[in-house]
Amino acid sequence: MEKLLDTEDEVMLRDAARGFLEENAPLSAFRANRDAVRSYDPALWSEMAQMGWAGVLLPEEAGGADMGHRAAGILSEEMGKTLVASPFIASAVIAATALRDAGSDHLADIAAGQALYALAIDESAKFSPKHSALQARGEGNAFRLSGRKCFVADGASANRILVLARTSGSAGETQGLTLFNLDADRAGLNREAANSIDARDFATLDFDNVEATGDDVIGDVDNGLAAITPALQAGQAALAAELTGLSSGIAAITLGYLKERKQFGRTIGSFQALQHRAAHLFSEIEVTASAIANAGRVLDAGGSSDLAVSLAKARATQTAKLAVMEGVQMHGGIGMTDEYDAGFFMKRARVGAEWLGDYGYHAAIIAAHRGL
Structure with a gap:
């Protein structure tokens, strides 16, 4: 495979990101976070947001930088060099993409680094979204979510949750899944931090009749995948x-x-x-x-x-x-x-x-x- 070269703008972004991270997030910072038993440094994340990183995939009208996925990859690559821990992938990439495509009104909060999302997809040791079995039972115009999600990235520190739940059908079917956008302090939602070997924030989430409304649905009911x-x-x-x-x-x-x-x-x-x-x-x-x-x-x-x-x-x-x-x-x-x-x-x-x-x-x- 021939090596793909960075454009001039990409080189500038990489150089700026590398300089910032080498100064503000060296490997010693990762060790300090681990010793302090915290998954990431909120002050560092705030600076990243001010630099436009939290809104890298969001439109300018929502406060984003609209730099695109290649730019997001460059930022991720530079963070990987010194093991920088942050909510970047779960919030600024995954949640931002899902909510941007759905025309959500939470985009400005993501771009500002204030909306921190956890990704509640996995239910077993292996990644397989279509096998989600957590039930979202219809109740009038609302839903009641019951079940468990494991390996939830940023699950202990997030203030919002993207959760994939089954509104119809059986585990393994691609239809019948619905994506919900919930605040993390919703009644009946219990979060238990996991002991991740990489000192990052992963958690197990238990849903006990957690109420969700139609306004919490991202996309269409039964077409969450x-x-x-x-x-x-x-x-x-x-x-x-x-x-x-x-x-x-x-x-x-x-x-x-x-x-x-x-x-x-x-x-x-x-x-x-x-x-x-x-x-x-x-x-x-x-x-x-x-x-x-x-x-x-x-x-x-x-x-x-x-x-x-x-x-x-x-x-x-x-x-x-x-x-x-x-x-x-x-x-x-x-x-x-x-x-x-x-x-x-x-x-x-x-x-x-x-x-x-x-x-x-x-x-x-x-x-x-x-x-x-």
């Missing part, structure tokens, strides 16, 4: 970009270590076997970066994007896996100690591989497009 699918693809592309940034981040740390660590009287980076492994990793990251750029541009162009997005997420997952394995191995046993940062990258890569569909999920989509 159509309402959430473009938003999920936008999130998958952004997450793939974050994983690619993560790969670049751990690769840079590893190269620095190879240049400093000495064994047998010479730096270990002078060993040809390690040079070959580093070169191979560099090549994989470059190819994956092109897949990421392509996914963003396909999303911006409109039309069918599931193949480009799944290719990006599948490649990013595998590249991140290679990058963190090589990083930890080249560091030796100390790579997994808390004193070194390499282990943080491995943990985030593992969670990112599962969220919004693992390698197998996206490989199946690619195979279907190729008639396999």
Whole structure:
């Protein structure tokens, strides 16, 4: 695959984002957040919103920057390099896309960084929106939601929830699902924070006869999968970009270590076997970066994007896996100690591989497009 080059505007955006994050959100900031038992820094998120990042996909009339999905991918990639934790993907990408397409009146709050969304889709260990079984029982002009959602991104800290619930049919059917936009303090909604290995905000949400009205419905009743699918693809592309940034981040740390660590009287980076492994990793990251750029541009162009997005997420997952394995191995046993940062990258890569569909999920989509 030929590498897709950034445009002049994209280069400027990347340089600005990198400079801001290197100064305000280095790896030491991630470690500080983890030690303080907080999933992200609200003050940092507020600054991101002021810079227009929270409204990257929203129109200017809603207070957004309207820069598009490729720009969102660049921001995600730069955040991945230093493991920046924020509500960016769940709120500024997924929720913003779903609500923008539905013409919601919550867009200005998202652009301002004030509406923080959790994504309540998963109900089992594997991502499969059409298998949602959480019931939304009709009750006059309202609904009553009952059931459980797990692996809910930003579930403990969000003030609003996007939840996919079944209003008709059975789990596994694509029709009969409805997307709801709820405030997080709705009566009957209980949130329990999960102990995520990457120190991010994931939670389990229990719905006990939670009331929702017709005004809470996004899109059409029984056609919620159509309402959430473009938003999920936008999130998958952004997450793939974050994983690619993560790969670049751990690769840079590893190269620095190879240049400093000495064994047998010479730096270990002078060993040809390690040079070959580093070169191979560099090549994989470059190819994956092109897949990421392509996914963003396909999303911006409109039309069918599931193949480009799944290719990006599948490649990013595998590249991140290679990058963190090589990083930890080249560091030796100390790579997994808390004193070194390499282990943080491995943990985030593992969670990112599962969220919004693992390698197998996206490989199946690619195979279907190729008639396999």
